[in-house]
Amino acid sequence: MTNPPLIDLRDATKKYDDGPAALAGVTLSVASGECVAILGHSGSGKSTLLNLIAGLDRPSSGSVTVAGTRVDQLGETGSAKYRRASIGMIFQFFNLLDDLTVLDNVMVPAQLAGMGKGEAKRRAVALLGSLGIDRHANAYPQRLSGGQRQRVAVARALMNKPALLLADEPTGALDSGSAEDVRQLLLDLNSEGQTILLVTHDVQLAASTAHRTIELVDGAVERDVINDGSVAGMVARTPLPRPAGAAE
Template sequence: MTNAPMIDLQDTTRKYDDGPPALAGVTLSVAAGECVAILGHSGSGKSTLLNLIAGLDKPSSGTVTVNGTRVDQLGEAGSAKYRRASIGMIFQFFNLLDDLTVLDNVMVPAQLAGMGKGEAKRRATELLGSLGIDRHAKAYPQRLSGGQRQRVAVARALMNRPALLLADEPTGALDSHSAEDVRRLLLDLNAEGQTILLVTHDVQLAASTARRTIELVDGAVARDIVNIGSNSSGSSAGLAARTPLTRPAGAVG
C-alpha cells in the first residue's frame, strides 16, 4: 500500500509567451480523500493549474503526477485515456448536450470508455437515483433548473468512478439556493472518500467546503491554509495557522 499523494506537482511552471508565467514554480500535493480548494482572483493561475492536472495542457518545466501517472509525459491519446479513466470534471456552465436526455448525457463518458450500453445505463440510473434526479432521466437539460443540471453534470463526472473530481467554479452560475445544494453534495461526496479539487474565487465556498485552501497569486502559491470547523451546515469556525511555504526563486521578504 502506498502513501503517495493523489496530486503531486513539483516546481511546475507554465509560460505561454515572453511575459510573466501563468504558473510559476508551483509545488503542492493533495492526499487521496482530501477536498482542497484552489482560490485566487482572475489571472492568478487557477485555470492553468486545473488544465495541467487534467492533462489538457503541458508544463513548460517541472512535473505533474496524478494517482501515480506522470501526466506531463502523456501524449495526446494517453491524455485522453487518462481523463476517461481517472478524472471527473464539473464545469461552471454544466457543458451538457442539449440534444441528449439526462440519462444519455450521464452515459456519455462510459460509452467513450468502451462500457457496454446495458452496463452504462445501469450505472447512470444508479447515479441519478443517488443524486435525487432519477425522475428527470428522460428530460432534456434545458427543461431543468440550474441546480438540477449541475447534479446531472456531477453524475456524468462520477460515471467512470474517477480517482479525482475536478470542480471548476461549480456554483458560479447558480442562485444561492442551488449553490448551497451543490456545496452540500460536494461535502457528501468527500465524506464518502472522493478526492476533490475545487477551483473557485469564492472565499466562503472554499472555507465551508474544503479541508484546505491553497491561494494562488500571480501564478505562485501564496498561502496553504487548513480550514477549521467547516461542516455540512455551511459554518466555518476559522482558519488554522498559515503554513510557511517556499517562495519562488528571487522572492524577497
C-alpha cells in the same frame, strides 16, 4: 509506509509567451480523500493549474503526477485515456449536451471509455437515483433548473469512478439555494471518500467545503492553510510552511 499523494506537482511552471509565467514553480500535493480548494483572482493561475492536472495542457518545466501517472509526459491519446479513467470534471456552466436526454448525457463518458450500453445505462440510472434526479432521466437539460443540471453534471463526472473530481466554479452560475445544494453534495461525496479539487473565487464556499485552501497569486502559491470551517478563521490562520522547492 505513507501512501503517495494523489496529486503531486513539483516545481510546475507554465509560460505561454515572453511575459510573466501563468504558473510559477508551483509545488503542492493533495492526499487521496482530501477536498482542497484553490482560491485566486482572475489571472492568478487557477485555470492553468486545473488544465495541467487534467492533462489539457503541459507544464513548460516541472512535473505533474496524478494517481501515479506522470501527466506531463502523456501524449494526446494518453491524455485522453487518462482523463476518461482518472478524472471527473464539473464546470460552472454544466457543459451538458442539449440534444441528449439527461440519461444519455450521463452515459457519454462510459461509452467513450468502451463500457457496454447496458452496463453504462445501469450505472447512470443508479447515479441519477443516488443524486435524487432519476425522475428526470428522460428529460432534456434545458427543461431543468440550474441546480438540477449541475447534479446531472456531477453524475456524468462520476460515471467512470474517477480517482479525482475537479470542480471548476461549480456554484458560480447558480442561485443561492441551488448553490447550497451543490455545496452539500460535494461534502457528501467527499465524506464517502471522493478526492475533490475545488477551484473557486468564493471564500465562503472554500471555507465551508474544503479541508484545506491553497491561494494562488501571480501564478505562485501564496498561502496553504487548513480550514476551520469559517471565513474569518481561514483568513486569520497563519500560512503553513511551503513544501521544499515551492516558489517564493
